[in-house]
Amino acid sequence: MVADVAESGVAAEELKQFIERIERLEEEKAGIAGDIKDVFAELKGRGFDSKAVRQILRIRKQDHEERQEQEAILDLYMQALGMN
Known part of the structure; x- marks a missing residue:
């Protein structure tokens, strides 16, 4: 070629x-x-706050199921660390 x-x-x-x-x-x-x-x-x-807006933009790009899964994992990890 x-x-x-x-x-x-x-x-x-x-x-x-x-x-x-x-x-x-x-x-x-x-x-x-x-x-x-x-x-x-x-x-x-x-x-x-530009960091918060950037995070919202990232979240809005995700489909609903992906976002729910990510939020559930984050919540689980935060609970494990006693952060709730």
Whole structure:
């Protein structure tokens, strides 16, 4: 395959297009990451706890059953340590 890319102008052009697409997406990703950072700064400036918000975001990504299982395990461990 490496030889094919080196010998074929078509394959080289296709590779270049893939790389350029990835570069554009990386730029977009950096821009979005900056936007998210700005929102967290605004959130923190308004008195909200950013660590708690990040934890809520992680929890909201989980499906209901996964979240219930994780909460049950956490509760069990906390009970075992006398933290309840």
